[in-house]
Structure formats: structure tokens, C-alpha cells
Amino acid sequence: MLYLWLKALHLAAVVTWIGGMIMLGLTLRHAVAGRPPDFQRLLAALHGWDRRVTGPAMGLAWILGIWMVVDAGWLGANWLWVKLVLVALLSGLHGFLAGNLRRLAGDAGWTPPPSLRLALPVTLAGLAVIAAMVVVKPF
Amino acid sequence: MTGNTIAFELAQLRRMRLASLFEGSTLVLLVCVAMPLKYMAGYPQATQIIGSVHGFAFLFYVWVVINTVAGGGWRVAEVLRLLVSAFIPFGAFFNVGFLRRKGEAIAARGML
Numbered sequence: 001m002l003y004l005w006l007k008a009l010h011l012a013a014v015v016t017w018i019g020g021m022i023m024l025g026l027t028l029r030h031a032v033a034g035r036p037p038d039f040q041r042l043l044a045a046l047h048g049w050d051r052r053v054t055g056p057a058m059g060l061a062w063i064l065g066i067w068m069v070v071d072a073g074w075l076g077a078n079w080l081w082v083k084l085v086l087v088a089l090l091s092g093l094h095g096f097l098a099g100n101l102r103r104l105a106g107d108a109g110w111t112p113p114p115s116l117r118l119a120l121p122v123t124l125a126g127l128a129v130i131a132a133m134v135v136v137k138p139f
Numbered sequence: 140m141t142g143n144t145i146a147f148e149l150a151q152l153r154r155m156r157l158a159s160l161f162e163g164s165t166l167v168l169l170v171c172v173a174m175p176l177k178y179m180a181g182y183p184q185a186t187q188i189i190g191s192v193h194g195f196a197f198l199f200y201v202w203v204v205i206n207t208v209a210g211g212g213w214r215v216a217e218v219l220r221l222l223v224s225a226f227i228p229f230g231a232f233f234n235v236g237f238l239r240r241k242g243e244a245i246a247a248r249g250m251l
Contacts, residue, residue: 063195
């Protein structure tokens with residue numbers, strides 16, 4: 001049982017680590033592009049990355065995840081419902097963030113809603129609970 | 140407000156139109172092809188396959204709607220219209236004109 005909790009935490013830690021590295025890589029790639037750093041251009045680059053990489057990765061995660069559920073016969077398990085609700089919540093949050101990013105990239109005067117301050121804690125907490133549900137399957 | 144705003148939002152409206160057409164086409168295939176095949180010709184696999192594709196198309200469409208309206212410039216009634224049309228067979232095809240008019244209006248006044 002300890003092994004499974006360690007594995008869940010390990011998974012959440014790896015996803016947070018790699019997500020942060022991608023964020024650093026994108027920011028620094030912008031800074032070393034040879035032109036003076038420009039916030040609007042950085043936002044446009046993040047918007048492009050979100051459309052070309054993050055979005056498709058989310059779609060792939062959904063397809064492969066549902067495929068796994070069907071293949072392994074997990075449909076109806078309690079832990080899966082908790083996880084599915086959180087995945088739907090995080091996916092919706094991603095869409096909301098992506099839309100605000102697109103608008104902000106094109107319109108420096110755009111003010112995203114203050115509730116978006118909650119995006120980071122919600123994402124991290126969601127990731128931790130999802131990792132616990134899928135790895136430990138506590139109920 | 141820069142020229143990029145209009146370009147980004149119009150590109151998003153194009154993606155939204157494609158997502159709507161994809162969702163609408165799979166719903167029509169499900170209702171008009173797969174369900175008759177299941178109930179009249181005895182091929183339950185038809186709804187399983189088309190149903191799965193439509194399920195993903197529907198989720199993708201809802202995601203694109205959230206993404207699109209998060210950029211601002213949408214009334215609640217317009218958002219409801221986009222969501223309700225996904226449940227009505229052939230509803231998506233009425234979205235195409237609606238989204239085109241929305242894009243033309245944005246382009247015409249040069250802002251959202």
C-alpha cells in the first residue's frame with residue numbers, strides 16, 4: 001500500500017516537474033530568440049504552443065484514458081468517477097485559460113477574470129487527487 | 140486592441156466552425172445511419188463505433204466552446220445557443236451561418 005502512495009506522489013511530482021520545465025523552456029526560448037523580450041510576443045508563442053502541443057496532448061490523454069478504462073473494465077468504479085469529474089473540471093479550466101490567453105495575446109488591454117488566480121492551486125490539487133485515485137484506487 | 144486580436148478571434152471562430160461541423164456530422168451519422176443499422180438491421184457495433192466517435196466529438200466541441208467564449212464578447216444567450224445546438228440533429232449546420240455572421244461582425248467593427 002505504501003508503494004502505491006509513493007507511486008501516486010511520484011507521478012504527481014513528475015508531471016509538475018516536467019510541466020514547469022516546459023514553461024521554463026518556452027520562456028527562455030523566447031528570451032534567446034535574438035530580439036528584446038516582448039510580453040505580447042511571448043503570450044502569442046504560449047498560445048501557439050497551447051494549440052499545437054498542450055491541446056492535442058489533452059485530447060490524446062482523453063482517448064487513451066477512456067480506451068484504458070474500457071480495456072481494463074473499470075467502468076463504474078468509484079475512484080474512476082471522482083477522477084473523471086476532476087478531469088472534466090481540469091479540461092474545462094484548460095479551455096478557459098486557453099481562451100483568456102488567446103485574447104490577452106492579441107489584446108494587451110484585456111483583463112482576465114480575477115478568479116483565474118485559483119487556476120494554479122486548482123490544477124495542482126486536481127493533479128494530486130487524480131494521481132491518488134488512479135494509482136491507489138482507494139475506494 | 141491590435142490587429143492580432145481580430146486575427147486570433149477569427150482563427151478561433153474558424154476552429155469553432157470546424158468543431159461544430161465535426162460534432163454535427165457525427166450526430167447525424169449516429170441518428171440517421173448507426174441507429175437504424177442497430178435497431179432495423181441488427182448491427183449493434185454500428186452505434187458502438189459511431190457513438191464513441193460522436194462522444195469524443197461532443198466533448199471536443201464543448202471544450203472549443205469554453206475556449207472560444209473565454210475570450211469575451213459573447214452574450215449568455217449566444218453561448219446557450221452554441222451548447223443547445225449540439226444536442227439537436229442538424230443543429231450544428233445552423234451554427235455555421237451564426238458563427239460566420241459573428242466573425243463578419245467582429246471583422247466589420249474591428250473589435251469584439
